[in-house]
Amino acid sequence: MIKLIASDIDETIIDHDRLVPERNKKAIKAAQEKGVIVMLATGRGPYEIFDIPEQAGVIGDDRYVICCNGAVIMNVKTKEIIDVLDMDFTYAKRIFDYAYKNKLTFYIYTLDKKYGINLSDKTIFAEEHINIIEDDNIDFLEGETILKTIIKNSNMNQLQAQEVDIARITDYNLEISYSSNMYMEINAKGVNKAIALKKVADHYNIDLKNIMAIGDNYNDVAMLEEAGVAVAVKNARLQVKQSADYVTQVDNTQGAVGEAIENFVLNL
Incomplete structure (x- = not known):
C-alpha cells in the first residue's frame, strides 16, 4: 500500500x-x-x-x-x-579551479545563493537567483554551507569524460550524478x-x-x-x-x- x-x-x-x-x-x-x-x-x-x-x-x-x-x-x-549535508570547501574550491582553468560553465550552491562562471547571456537572462563570480577564486565562500556544485556541458560524452578528472581531484570522495542531459551534479559523500x-x-x-x-x-x-x-x-x-x-x-x-x-x- x-x-x-x-x-x-x-x-x-x-x-x-x-x-x-x-x-x-x-x-x-x-x-x-x-x-x-x-x-x-x-x-x-x-x-x-x-x-x-x-x-x-x-x-x-x-x-x-x-x-x-x-x-x-x-x-x-x-x-x-x-x-x-554540505560539501567540504576544499573540494568545492578544487572543482571551481578546474572549471575556471578549463573555461567550463560552473555553478556552486550555498544555502541561500547560487553562483556561476562562464555563463552565456541567454543563461544569465533565464536563470533566477544567479550571482556571477567575477574573480578567479571562491575564497569569499569559505565558511559558507556549500550544498553542491555543477559543471554544465551539452555534450554528454565530454561531460562524462570530465567525471574522471573531478573524481580524481576530489579524492574519489564525492557523489557524482547527472541531470537534464547537460549537468554533472556533485554532492558530498552520502x-x-x-x-x-x-x-x-x-x-x-x-x-x-x-x-x-x-x-x-x-x-x-x-x-x-x-x-x-x-x-x-x-x-x-x-x-x-x-x-x-x-x-x-x-x-x-x-x-x-x-x-x-x-x-x-x-x-x-
Whole structure:
C-alpha cells in the first residue's frame, strides 16, 4: 500500500513551461484525500522551487521537500531547513579551479545563493537567483554551507569524460550524478535522494516499501531503486527506465505523475 509519493520536479512533474499539468494536480489531490503524503525531491536549490509546490498542491503542515539531490531537507511550508549535508570547501574550491582553468560553465550552491562562471547571456537572462563570480577564486565562500556544485556541458560524452578528472581531484570522495542531459551534479559523500527520502520516511514511520518514487534522470536512480514502487516517466533516460517497475505511457508534459498515481494509488 502506497503511503508516500516522492516525485522529481524537472522533466517529471512539470512541463517545459514550469507548470504542473492538470492531470498531475487532480491525481495528487485525490491521493492526499486518501491520506497519502505527496512530496517533491529535486536537484534544485531551496530558492529554486518557486511556486511549484503550490501548483502541485503539496504544501501543508509537517510536509517537506528534498533539495540539491538530498543535501537539504526543507519544510515546504515554513521554509525551515531540517537537515543539511554540505560539501567540504576544499573540494568545492578544487572543482571551481578546474572549471575556471578549463573555461567550463560552473555553478556552486550555498544555502541561500547560487553562483556561476562562464555563463552565456541567454543563461544569465533565464536563470533566477544567479550571482556571477567575477574573480578567479571562491575564497569569499569559505565558511559558507556549500550544498553542491555543477559543471554544465551539452555534450554528454565530454561531460562524462570530465567525471574522471573531478573524481580524481576530489579524492574519489564525492557523489557524482547527472541531470537534464547537460549537468554533472556533485554532492558530498552520502548525499542522494534515496538517503534523504529514507530520513523523511523515518520521520513519518513509513517503510520504503510503501513509497512510490517517480523520476526521469540519473540523479533519480538511487531513489527509484530504494522505493517500493519505482516509476520512470516516458521521457526518462534509458538507465532510469531500467531501474523502474513501471514506465508511464505519457511524458512529463501530459501528466506522467498523474498517470502513475492513477495506476498505483487511485486504481483507476
